[in-house]
Amino acid sequence: MAQILDGKIAAQKILDTVREGVVTSTQYNFRKPGLAVIVVGDNPASQVYVGHKLKACESVGIFSKEYRLPSSAAMEEVTLAIDELNRSQNIDGILVQMPLPSHLDAINLVNRIDPSKDVDGFTPHNQIRLLQGRKGLFPCTPLGIMRLLEINNVTVRGKHAVILGRSIIVGKPLSTMMLESNATVTVTHSHTEHLKEICQKADILVAAVGRPGFVHGSWIKPGAVVVDVGINRITNPSAAPYLKLSEPERYSQLINKGSLLVGDVRFGEAEQVASFITPVPGGVGPLTVAMLMSNTLDAYRMRKK
Ligand SMILES: NC(=O)c1ccc[n+]([C@@H]2O[C@H](COP(=O)([O-])OP(=O)(O)OC[C@H]3O[C@@H](n4cnc5c(N)ncnc54)[C@H](OP(=O)(O)O)[C@@H]3O)[C@@H](O)[C@H]2O)c1
Structure with a gap:
């Protein structure tokens, strides 16, 4: 009989390490790491996944903000939201929750994210770093x-x-x-x-x-x-x-x-x-959320440097 690779236990270990990392990094009154999640439309599965991500942020001490846009939102609206978050001093990680409504160009939107805030690791910059075997933010x-x-x-x-x-x-x-x-x-x-x-x-x-x-x-x-x-x-x-x-x-x-x-x-x-x-x-599943927290802390530390 196979041994179970328990994702919940492994994710908890990672989340504990992230929580400790947040405490250490924010001593001396540094601001908390921040994650922004852009959600377009009301896909029920997305609501559940985003809920898990925001809850995980809370559990490790990461500031999180959800940006909800209607399913009719045009490319320009989503682009504006990404640009604003790219400039924000309080946000270290940006993710666009997939799937997007079919009229939106997901690849172009993701490519707009500042690579240093690309905690999903989908921008060309980070994809190339992965291929080159260099450090970066990866999926x-x-x-x-x-x-x-x-x-x-x-x-x-x-x-x-x-x-x-x-x-x-x-x-x-x-x-x-x-x-x-x-x-x-x-x-x-x-x-x-x-x-x-x-x-x-x-x-x-x-x-x-x-x-x-x-x-x-x-x-x-x-x-x-x-x-x-x-x-x-x-x-x-x-x-x-x-x-x-x-x-x-x-x-x-x-x-x-x-x-x-x-x-x-x-x-x-x-x-x-x-x-x-x-x-x-x-x-x-639980590992995916835990690594998102880990990536957000990494992005924060890189920005702090
Ligand atoms: N646990 C998590 O955190 C997590 C995260 C992401 C995804 N998922 C789940 O993982 C699954 C895959 O997600 P994804 O985003 O990678 O899906 P995807 O983009 O739809 O890709 C599916 C892949 O499966 C291949 N495929 C489809 N039918 C096949 C067949 N008959 N034989 C061999 N290969 C076949 C496709 O081949 P082609 O390229 O030729 O079309 C494609 O490469 C989904 O159930 C998703 O919900 C889970």
Whole structure:
């Protein structure tokens, strides 16, 4: 049976360190670090994610401010908000909550953020620094995955890491981080052939596809480390028949509650084969928020210097 890579415990460790860092950095009456979150529209999932981020700020002593704009907001309005925050002396981190309404150009908006305040690590400046192996502000989810492995003493060096998904939020930056840590990396996507066979060769398998139950237990090499990044809400039990067999308790939760969060990996099957595995929820998700706090403190310290 696989050992659980507990994201909540690892995130707590990171948050404790950030909290101590905030206390140390703000002694002698320095202002607190500040994070601004721009939210456009009223996507219900975004409300939940932003809520977690603001709560985390409060828990570690980071000042936070939410900027809400209507879903009809034009590019100029969002741009003005970013420009104002770029100039603000009290704000060290700026993030634009995704997804944005489809009429907005997300890439152009993100690129407008001052790279020294880009706590999501999505600006070209920080992407290049990551590729060059230099210090910078890097995407929180892959950073969180690397920290989770490190905290649990999972060796990355020399291992074959297979990453399912090539988004700029997860797959691409994670592949660079894994390479920097001397793994041998395979990145797969929707055009990849022989996916199952590729997965079966992975010492570390990371699933970031966004499809419930995508990775079967039979795809996993015995003893592999499995990191499930996917967050999928299912409401239809027929979308997850595998739960009935391998996770009957979760299946009955789905029936009783009407919805359930699941990852991309069939957890009940995978935990029989893997050596380590992240659950969903309680795996990668909490790390993402913790690394956002860590990035905000780093940005603050850089500005203070
Ligand atoms: N835990 C967290 O904090 C956290 C953070 C971010 C994301 N997530 C979750 O992680 C999942 C992925 O997020 P994302 O933003 O990276 O998603 P995304 O931008 O939609 O990317 C999904 C990736 O999966 C690939 N893919 C889709 N179908 C595939 C198939 N049949 N075979 C192989 N690859 C396939 C896509 O390939 P193509 O490039 O060819 O289209 C794409 O590269 C989502 O469930 C999201 O909610 C969780």
